[in-house]
Amino acid sequence: MFFRITQRDLLLAMRRRSDVLTTLFFFVIVVSLFPLGVGPEMSMLRTMAPGVVWVAALLASMLSLGRMFSSDHVDGTLEQMLLSPQSLSLLVLGKALAHWLVTGVPLVLMAPVLGIQYDLSADSLLVLTASLLLGTPVLSLIGAIGAALTLGLRGGGVLVSLLVLPLYIPILIFGAGAVEASAAGLGAAAHLSLLGAFLLAAVVLAPWTTAVSLRISME
Protein backbone atom coordinates (compact mmCIF):
# COMPACT_ATOMS: atom_id res chain seq x y z
CA MET A 1 0.00 0.00 0.00
CA PHE A 2 2.90 2.27 0.88
CA PHE A 3 4.46 1.85 -2.54
CA ARG A 4 1.04 1.97 -4.20
CA ILE A 5 0.51 5.48 -2.80
CA THR A 6 3.97 6.61 -3.83
CA GLN A 7 3.49 5.14 -7.30
CA ARG A 8 0.12 6.88 -7.68
CA ASP A 9 1.48 10.26 -6.58
CA LEU A 10 4.43 9.91 -8.92
CA LEU A 11 2.11 9.05 -11.78
CA LEU A 12 -0.02 12.10 -11.01
CA ALA A 13 3.10 14.25 -10.92
CA MET A 14 4.25 12.89 -14.28
CA ARG A 15 0.88 13.73 -15.80
CA ARG A 16 1.41 17.32 -14.71
CA ARG A 17 5.07 17.66 -15.43
CA SER A 18 5.05 21.47 -15.46
CA ASP A 19 4.45 21.57 -11.67
CA VAL A 20 7.64 19.63 -11.07
CA LEU A 21 9.62 21.81 -13.45
CA THR A 22 8.26 25.00 -11.87
CA THR A 23 9.74 24.08 -8.50
CA LEU A 24 13.06 23.19 -10.06
CA PHE A 25 13.27 26.40 -12.07
CA PHE A 26 12.30 28.41 -9.02
CA PHE A 27 15.30 26.88 -7.25
CA VAL A 28 17.62 27.65 -10.17
CA ILE A 29 16.38 31.22 -10.53
CA VAL A 30 16.66 32.06 -6.83
CA VAL A 31 20.21 30.72 -6.67
CA SER A 32 21.17 32.60 -9.83
CA LEU A 33 19.74 35.88 -8.54
CA PHE A 34 22.13 36.14 -5.61
CA PRO A 35 25.29 36.93 -7.60
CA LEU A 36 23.32 39.65 -9.38
CA GLY A 37 22.41 41.11 -6.02
CA VAL A 38 25.75 40.93 -4.22
CA GLY A 39 28.23 41.17 -7.08
CA PRO A 40 30.29 38.62 -9.00
CA GLU A 41 33.30 38.46 -6.69
CA MET A 42 34.26 34.78 -6.59
CA SER A 43 35.74 34.58 -3.09
CA MET A 44 32.58 36.01 -1.57
CA LEU A 45 30.33 33.80 -3.67
CA ARG A 46 32.30 30.74 -2.60
CA THR A 47 31.63 31.44 1.08
CA MET A 48 27.99 32.26 0.39
CA ALA A 49 27.24 29.28 -1.83
CA PRO A 50 26.18 26.64 0.74
CA GLY A 51 23.82 29.04 2.51
CA VAL A 52 22.30 30.32 -0.70
CA VAL A 53 21.74 26.87 -2.16
CA TRP A 54 20.26 25.60 1.09
CA VAL A 55 17.92 28.56 1.60
CA ALA A 56 16.74 28.24 -1.99
CA ALA A 57 16.18 24.51 -1.46
CA LEU A 58 14.13 25.27 1.67
CA LEU A 59 11.95 27.74 -0.20
CA ALA A 60 11.53 25.51 -3.24
CA SER A 61 10.55 22.50 -1.17
CA MET A 62 8.14 24.65 0.85
CA LEU A 63 6.46 26.11 -2.23
CA SER A 64 5.30 22.73 -3.41
CA LEU A 65 3.94 21.63 -0.01
CA GLY A 66 0.48 22.96 -0.83
CA ARG A 67 0.06 20.30 -3.50
CA MET A 68 0.83 17.44 -1.15
CA PHE A 69 -2.70 17.02 0.20
CA SER A 70 -4.83 19.72 -1.39
CA SER A 71 -5.82 18.00 -4.66
CA ASP A 72 -6.64 14.79 -2.78
CA HIS A 73 -8.65 16.87 -0.35
CA VAL A 74 -10.62 18.53 -3.13
CA ASP A 75 -11.59 15.33 -4.97
CA GLY A 76 -12.32 13.36 -1.79
CA THR A 77 -9.47 10.86 -2.06
CA LEU A 78 -8.08 12.01 1.24
CA GLU A 79 -11.34 11.17 3.01
CA GLN A 80 -11.17 7.64 1.61
CA MET A 81 -7.59 7.36 2.85
CA LEU A 82 -8.68 8.40 6.32
CA LEU A 83 -11.47 5.82 6.27
CA SER A 84 -9.31 2.99 4.94
CA PRO A 85 -8.16 0.29 7.35
CA GLN A 86 -4.55 0.95 6.34
CA SER A 87 -2.37 2.87 8.78
CA LEU A 88 -2.67 6.53 7.91
CA SER A 89 0.91 7.18 9.02
CA LEU A 90 2.14 4.74 6.43
CA LEU A 91 0.07 6.39 3.70
CA VAL A 92 1.44 9.77 4.75
CA LEU A 93 4.98 8.40 4.62
CA GLY A 94 4.27 7.21 1.10
CA LYS A 95 3.02 10.64 0.08
CA ALA A 96 6.05 12.33 1.67
CA LEU A 97 8.33 9.95 -0.21
CA ALA A 98 6.59 10.86 -3.46
CA HIS A 99 6.90 14.56 -2.63
CA TRP A 100 10.60 14.13 -2.00
CA LEU A 101 11.14 12.16 -5.23
CA VAL A 102 9.31 14.83 -7.20
CA THR A 103 10.74 17.99 -5.60
CA GLY A 104 13.74 16.98 -3.46
CA VAL A 105 15.63 14.71 -5.86
CA PRO A 106 15.69 17.21 -8.76
CA LEU A 107 17.12 19.80 -6.36
CA VAL A 108 19.81 17.38 -5.22
CA LEU A 109 20.72 16.62 -8.84
CA MET A 110 20.74 20.29 -9.80
CA ALA A 111 22.78 21.49 -6.80
CA PRO A 112 26.27 20.48 -8.11
CA VAL A 113 25.64 22.40 -11.33
CA LEU A 114 24.69 25.49 -9.37
CA GLY A 115 27.64 24.93 -7.06
CA ILE A 116 29.97 25.15 -10.06
CA GLN A 117 28.49 28.59 -10.81
CA TYR A 118 29.64 29.57 -7.34
CA ASP A 119 33.13 28.15 -7.90
CA LEU A 120 32.92 25.46 -5.24
CA SER A 121 35.68 22.86 -5.10
CA ALA A 122 34.94 19.25 -6.03
CA ASP A 123 34.99 18.16 -2.38
CA SER A 124 32.56 20.87 -1.40
CA LEU A 125 30.27 19.93 -4.27
CA LEU A 126 30.23 16.36 -3.06
CA VAL A 127 29.45 17.38 0.51
CA LEU A 128 26.77 19.81 -0.66
CA THR A 129 25.07 17.08 -2.63
CA ALA A 130 25.34 14.61 0.24
CA SER A 131 23.92 17.11 2.74
CA LEU A 132 21.01 17.90 0.41
CA LEU A 133 20.42 14.19 -0.12
CA LEU A 134 20.08 13.68 3.64
CA GLY A 135 18.32 16.96 4.37
CA THR A 136 15.65 17.31 1.69
CA PRO A 137 13.65 14.24 2.82
CA VAL A 138 13.44 15.84 6.28
CA LEU A 139 12.06 18.99 4.65
CA SER A 140 9.33 16.95 2.95
CA LEU A 141 8.50 15.11 6.19
CA ILE A 142 8.32 18.20 8.40
CA GLY A 143 6.55 20.11 5.65
CA ALA A 144 3.86 17.43 5.55
CA ILE A 145 2.85 18.43 9.12
CA GLY A 146 2.43 22.04 8.06
CA ALA A 147 0.57 21.04 4.91
CA ALA A 148 -1.80 18.85 6.91
CA LEU A 149 -2.55 21.54 9.48
CA THR A 150 -3.25 24.26 6.91
CA LEU A 151 -5.37 21.99 4.70
CA GLY A 152 -8.18 23.94 3.06
CA LEU A 153 -7.47 27.23 4.82
CA ARG A 154 -7.53 30.55 3.07
CA GLY A 155 -4.04 31.93 2.63
CA GLY A 156 -2.69 28.45 3.32
CA GLY A 157 0.42 28.97 1.22
CA VAL A 158 1.78 31.88 3.21
CA LEU A 159 0.65 30.35 6.48
CA VAL A 160 2.50 27.11 5.85
CA SER A 161 5.73 29.06 5.43
CA LEU A 162 5.22 30.76 8.79
CA LEU A 163 4.70 27.40 10.46
CA VAL A 164 7.33 25.35 8.71
CA LEU A 165 10.29 27.66 8.10
CA PRO A 166 11.24 28.07 11.80
CA LEU A 167 11.19 24.26 12.11
CA TYR A 168 13.53 23.96 9.12
CA ILE A 169 16.26 26.00 10.85
CA PRO A 170 18.27 23.06 12.29
CA ILE A 171 18.36 21.41 8.86
CA LEU A 172 19.56 24.63 7.28
CA ILE A 173 22.26 25.11 9.91
CA PHE A 174 23.70 21.63 9.62
CA GLY A 175 23.17 21.32 5.89
CA ALA A 176 25.00 24.52 5.05
CA GLY A 177 27.37 23.94 7.98
CA ALA A 178 28.53 20.62 6.51
CA VAL A 179 29.87 22.32 3.39
CA GLU A 180 31.52 25.10 5.38
CA ALA A 181 33.12 22.64 7.78
CA SER A 182 34.54 20.56 4.95
CA ALA A 183 35.84 23.69 3.22
CA ALA A 184 37.49 24.72 6.51
CA GLY A 185 39.18 21.31 6.72
CA LEU A 186 37.18 20.14 9.72
CA GLY A 187 35.46 17.31 7.90
CA ALA A 188 31.73 17.09 7.32
CA ALA A 189 31.13 13.78 9.08
CA ALA A 190 29.68 15.30 12.25
CA HIS A 191 27.23 17.51 10.38
CA LEU A 192 26.18 14.74 8.05
CA SER A 193 25.64 12.35 10.98
CA LEU A 194 23.38 14.90 12.64
CA LEU A 195 21.43 15.33 9.42
CA GLY A 196 21.07 11.56 9.29
CA ALA A 197 19.83 11.57 12.87
CA PHE A 198 17.25 14.22 11.99
CA LEU A 199 16.16 12.11 9.04
CA LEU A 200 15.67 9.01 11.21
CA ALA A 201 13.77 10.96 13.87
CA ALA A 202 11.61 12.61 11.22
CA VAL A 203 10.80 9.29 9.52
CA VAL A 204 9.52 7.95 12.84
CA LEU A 205 7.74 11.00 14.25
CA ALA A 206 6.60 13.17 11.36
CA PRO A 207 4.22 10.75 9.59
CA TRP A 208 2.43 10.06 12.84
CA THR A 209 2.14 13.78 13.65
CA THR A 210 0.94 14.43 10.11
CA ALA A 211 -1.68 11.69 10.42
CA VAL A 212 -3.02 13.23 13.66
CA SER A 213 -3.02 16.66 12.03
CA LEU A 214 -4.90 15.34 9.01
CA ARG A 215 -7.59 13.87 11.24
CA ILE A 216 -7.88 17.22 13.04
CA SER A 217 -8.21 19.09 9.77
CA MET A 218 -10.74 16.69 8.27
CA GLU A 219 -13.08 16.10 11.18
Place this chain on the structure above:
Amino acid sequence: MGRKTSQGTQYLDMAINWFKYSSPASFYFLAGKMIPLFSVAAVLFCVVGLYIGFFVAPTDFQQGEAYRIIFIHVPAAWMSMFLYVVMAVWAGIGLAFNTRLSSMVATAIAPTGAMFTFLALWTGALWGKPMWGTWWVWDARLTSELILLFLYIGFMSLQAAIDDPRRADKAGAMIALVGVVNAPIIYFSVKWWNTLHQGATVSLTQSPKMATTMLTGMLIMSIACWMYAIAVILIRTRAIILERERHTSWVGELQGAKS
Protein backbone atom coordinates in the same frame (compact mmCIF):
# COMPACT_ATOMS: atom_id res chain seq x y z
CA MET B 1 -18.76 15.51 50.08
CA GLY B 2 -18.91 17.01 46.68
CA ARG B 3 -22.03 16.61 44.72
CA LYS B 4 -21.98 17.65 41.12
CA THR B 5 -25.48 18.96 40.74
CA SER B 6 -25.19 20.75 37.44
CA GLN B 7 -24.56 17.69 35.30
CA GLY B 8 -26.79 15.49 37.38
CA THR B 9 -23.98 12.99 37.92
CA GLN B 10 -23.30 12.26 41.50
CA TYR B 11 -20.02 11.09 42.88
CA LEU B 12 -18.02 11.42 46.04
CA ASP B 13 -14.61 12.92 46.33
CA MET B 14 -12.34 13.73 49.19
CA ALA B 15 -12.20 17.49 49.49
CA ILE B 16 -12.78 19.87 46.62
CA ASN B 17 -14.02 18.99 43.22
CA TRP B 18 -11.21 20.49 41.17
CA PHE B 19 -12.88 19.62 37.93
CA LYS B 20 -15.65 22.05 38.75
CA TYR B 21 -13.42 24.83 37.45
CA SER B 22 -12.65 23.05 34.24
CA SER B 23 -16.09 24.09 33.11
CA PRO B 24 -15.86 27.45 31.34
CA ALA B 25 -18.98 28.72 33.10
CA SER B 26 -17.64 28.29 36.63
CA PHE B 27 -14.11 29.27 35.64
CA TYR B 28 -15.48 32.54 34.27
CA PHE B 29 -16.61 33.63 37.73
CA LEU B 30 -13.51 32.26 39.47
CA ALA B 31 -11.29 34.18 37.04
CA GLY B 32 -13.38 37.30 37.65
CA LYS B 33 -12.55 37.08 41.34
CA MET B 34 -8.87 36.32 40.74
CA ILE B 35 -8.13 39.12 38.27
CA PRO B 36 -8.19 42.05 40.77
CA LEU B 37 -5.97 40.04 43.13
CA PHE B 38 -3.30 39.38 40.54
CA SER B 39 -3.53 42.88 39.06
CA VAL B 40 -2.92 44.50 42.45
CA ALA B 41 -0.06 42.09 43.14
CA ALA B 42 1.45 42.88 39.74
CA VAL B 43 1.37 46.64 40.38
CA LEU B 44 2.79 46.28 43.91
CA PHE B 45 5.64 43.97 42.90
CA CYS B 46 6.38 46.14 39.88
CA VAL B 47 6.63 49.30 41.98
CA VAL B 48 8.83 47.61 44.60
CA GLY B 49 10.99 45.90 41.97
CA LEU B 50 11.50 49.05 39.92
CA TYR B 51 12.27 51.03 43.08
CA ILE B 52 14.97 48.54 44.07
CA GLY B 53 16.19 48.43 40.48
CA PHE B 54 16.48 52.16 39.97
CA PHE B 55 17.25 53.58 43.41
CA VAL B 56 18.59 50.86 45.71
CA ALA B 57 20.72 48.66 43.48
CA PRO B 58 24.30 49.93 43.14
CA THR B 59 25.75 51.17 39.87
CA ASP B 60 27.63 48.45 38.04
CA PHE B 61 31.34 49.17 37.92
CA GLN B 62 31.70 47.83 34.39
CA GLN B 63 28.43 48.71 32.74
CA GLY B 64 27.47 51.91 34.56
CA GLU B 65 23.80 52.80 34.76
CA ALA B 66 22.83 51.13 31.50
CA TYR B 67 22.81 47.69 33.10
CA ARG B 68 19.58 48.60 34.91
CA ILE B 69 17.65 47.44 31.86
CA ILE B 70 18.15 43.86 33.10
CA PHE B 71 15.37 44.46 35.61
CA ILE B 72 13.00 44.32 32.65
CA HIS B 73 15.04 42.39 30.12
CA VAL B 74 15.83 39.23 32.10
CA PRO B 75 12.31 38.70 33.54
CA ALA B 76 10.86 39.25 30.05
CA ALA B 77 13.22 36.68 28.56
CA TRP B 78 12.38 34.16 31.29
CA MET B 79 8.67 34.71 30.82
CA SER B 80 8.88 34.35 27.05
CA MET B 81 10.35 30.85 27.37
CA PHE B 82 8.25 29.75 30.32
CA LEU B 83 5.02 30.85 28.71
CA TYR B 84 5.74 28.89 25.55
CA VAL B 85 6.11 25.69 27.57
CA VAL B 86 3.04 26.51 29.67
CA MET B 87 1.09 27.22 26.50
CA ALA B 88 2.17 23.93 24.92
CA VAL B 89 1.25 22.03 28.11
CA TRP B 90 -2.26 23.51 28.23
CA ALA B 91 -2.71 22.99 24.51
CA GLY B 92 -1.54 19.39 24.89
CA ILE B 93 -3.95 18.77 27.76
CA GLY B 94 -6.73 20.26 25.66
CA LEU B 95 -5.83 17.94 22.78
CA ALA B 96 -5.46 14.82 24.90
CA PHE B 97 -8.47 15.17 27.20
CA ASN B 98 -10.65 17.28 24.94
CA THR B 99 -11.09 19.92 27.64
CA ARG B 100 -12.22 23.14 26.05
CA LEU B 101 -10.97 25.42 28.80
CA SER B 102 -7.33 24.28 28.55
CA SER B 103 -7.28 25.12 24.85
CA MET B 104 -8.80 28.52 25.55
CA VAL B 105 -6.09 29.21 28.12
CA ALA B 106 -3.43 28.19 25.60
CA THR B 107 -4.90 30.59 23.06
CA ALA B 108 -4.96 33.30 25.71
CA ILE B 109 -1.30 32.76 26.63
CA ALA B 110 0.10 33.17 23.11
CA PRO B 111 -0.19 36.99 22.70
CA THR B 112 1.31 37.61 26.15
CA GLY B 113 4.17 35.24 25.41
CA ALA B 114 4.82 36.93 22.08
CA MET B 115 4.72 40.31 23.81
CA PHE B 116 7.36 39.23 26.34
CA THR B 117 9.52 37.78 23.56
CA PHE B 118 9.34 41.04 21.68
CA LEU B 119 10.05 42.97 24.87
CA ALA B 120 13.12 40.82 25.56
CA LEU B 121 14.43 41.39 22.03
CA TRP B 122 13.72 45.10 22.15
CA THR B 123 15.27 45.75 25.56
CA GLY B 124 18.15 43.50 24.51
CA ALA B 125 18.80 45.76 21.52
CA LEU B 126 18.59 48.85 23.73
CA TRP B 127 21.05 47.27 26.11
CA GLY B 128 23.36 46.08 23.37
CA LYS B 129 23.83 49.51 21.84
CA PRO B 130 25.63 51.16 24.79
CA MET B 131 27.37 47.94 25.89
CA TRP B 132 28.65 46.47 22.64
CA GLY B 133 28.06 49.38 20.30
CA THR B 134 25.60 47.43 18.17
CA TRP B 135 21.85 46.84 18.24
CA TRP B 136 22.05 43.24 17.20
CA VAL B 137 24.57 40.40 17.25
CA TRP B 138 23.93 36.93 15.87
CA ASP B 139 24.51 35.47 19.28
CA ALA B 140 22.95 32.09 20.06
CA ARG B 141 20.59 33.48 22.67
CA LEU B 142 19.41 36.41 20.60
CA THR B 143 18.88 34.23 17.57
CA SER B 144 16.92 31.58 19.43
CA GLU B 145 14.79 34.27 21.08
CA LEU B 146 14.01 35.59 17.60
CA ILE B 147 13.05 32.10 16.45
CA LEU B 148 10.84 31.76 19.53
CA LEU B 149 9.01 34.87 18.38
CA PHE B 150 8.50 33.19 14.98
CA LEU B 151 7.06 30.12 16.72
CA TYR B 152 4.59 32.28 18.66
CA ILE B 153 3.59 34.10 15.49
CA GLY B 154 3.09 30.79 13.68
CA PHE B 155 0.83 29.50 16.47
CA MET B 156 -1.24 32.68 16.53
CA SER B 157 -1.61 33.00 12.77
CA LEU B 158 -2.61 29.35 12.40
CA GLN B 159 -5.34 29.78 15.01
CA ALA B 160 -6.44 33.05 13.44
CA ALA B 161 -6.76 31.44 10.01
CA ILE B 162 -9.13 28.69 11.17
CA ASP B 163 -12.76 29.65 11.61
CA ASP B 164 -13.95 26.60 13.50
CA PRO B 165 -12.77 27.07 17.11
CA ARG B 166 -12.44 23.35 17.85
CA ARG B 167 -10.23 22.78 14.83
CA ALA B 168 -8.26 25.93 15.70
CA ASP B 169 -7.65 24.60 19.21
CA LYS B 170 -6.45 21.22 18.03
CA ALA B 171 -4.36 22.46 15.11
CA GLY B 172 -2.78 25.07 17.39
CA ALA B 173 -2.03 22.36 19.93
CA MET B 174 -0.29 20.26 17.29
CA ILE B 175 1.94 23.11 16.16
CA ALA B 176 2.68 24.13 19.76
CA LEU B 177 3.72 20.59 20.63
CA VAL B 178 5.83 20.22 17.50
CA GLY B 179 7.41 23.56 18.41
CA VAL B 180 8.14 22.52 21.97
CA VAL B 181 9.82 19.31 20.78
CA ASN B 182 11.83 21.32 18.27
CA ALA B 183 12.77 24.19 20.58
CA PRO B 184 15.75 22.42 22.24
CA ILE B 185 16.96 21.15 18.86
CA ILE B 186 16.75 24.67 17.45
CA TYR B 187 18.49 26.09 20.51
CA PHE B 188 21.42 23.71 20.35
CA SER B 189 21.83 23.94 16.60
CA VAL B 190 21.90 27.72 16.83
CA LYS B 191 24.45 27.45 19.62
CA TRP B 192 26.73 25.16 17.61
CA TRP B 193 26.27 27.27 14.52
CA ASN B 194 27.36 30.26 16.57
CA THR B 195 30.47 28.62 17.97
CA LEU B 196 31.42 27.30 14.54
CA HIS B 197 31.22 30.77 13.04
CA GLN B 198 32.71 32.56 16.01
CA GLY B 199 30.85 35.54 14.72
CA ALA B 200 29.95 37.28 17.94
CA THR B 201 32.95 39.04 19.37
CA VAL B 202 31.16 39.84 22.59
CA SER B 203 30.04 37.32 25.12
CA LEU B 204 26.79 37.71 26.94
CA THR B 205 28.08 36.20 30.14
CA GLN B 206 27.47 38.38 33.11
CA SER B 207 30.10 39.89 35.34
CA PRO B 208 31.02 37.10 37.77
CA LYS B 209 29.05 38.06 40.84
CA MET B 210 25.83 39.93 41.02
CA ALA B 211 25.09 42.12 43.98
CA THR B 212 22.34 40.72 46.17
CA THR B 213 20.18 43.79 45.73
CA MET B 214 20.38 43.41 41.95
CA LEU B 215 19.28 39.79 42.21
CA THR B 216 16.47 40.71 44.61
CA GLY B 217 15.26 43.43 42.27
CA MET B 218 15.31 41.06 39.34
CA LEU B 219 13.45 38.31 41.20
CA ILE B 220 10.80 40.76 42.40
CA MET B 221 10.42 42.04 38.86
CA SER B 222 9.96 38.51 37.55
CA ILE B 223 7.25 37.89 40.18
CA ALA B 224 5.64 41.11 38.94
CA CYS B 225 5.81 39.77 35.38
CA TRP B 226 4.22 36.50 36.47
CA MET B 227 1.39 38.32 38.22
CA TYR B 228 0.85 40.57 35.21
CA ALA B 229 0.89 37.61 32.84
CA ILE B 230 -1.62 35.66 34.95
CA ALA B 231 -3.95 38.65 35.24
CA VAL B 232 -3.86 39.39 31.51
CA ILE B 233 -4.24 35.75 30.56
CA LEU B 234 -7.27 35.43 32.84
CA ILE B 235 -8.85 38.53 31.34
CA ARG B 236 -8.25 37.19 27.84
CA THR B 237 -9.57 33.75 28.78
CA ARG B 238 -12.74 35.36 30.10
CA ALA B 239 -13.18 37.20 26.83
CA ILE B 240 -12.65 33.97 24.86
CA ILE B 241 -15.13 32.12 27.08
CA LEU B 242 -17.78 34.78 26.52
CA GLU B 243 -17.19 34.74 22.79
CA ARG B 244 -17.38 30.98 22.44
CA GLU B 245 -20.25 30.44 24.90
CA ARG B 246 -22.38 33.29 23.67
CA HIS B 247 -25.17 30.93 22.67
CA THR B 248 -25.48 29.37 26.12
CA SER B 249 -28.10 30.34 28.65
CA TRP B 250 -25.69 31.44 31.37
CA VAL B 251 -24.11 34.07 29.14
CA GLY B 252 -27.59 35.20 28.23
CA GLU B 253 -28.45 35.54 31.91
CA LEU B 254 -25.24 37.48 32.43
CA GLN B 255 -26.27 39.97 29.80
CA GLY B 256 -29.79 40.14 31.15
CA ALA B 257 -28.45 40.96 34.61
CA LYS B 258 -26.29 43.73 33.22
CA SER B 259 -28.91 45.58 31.21
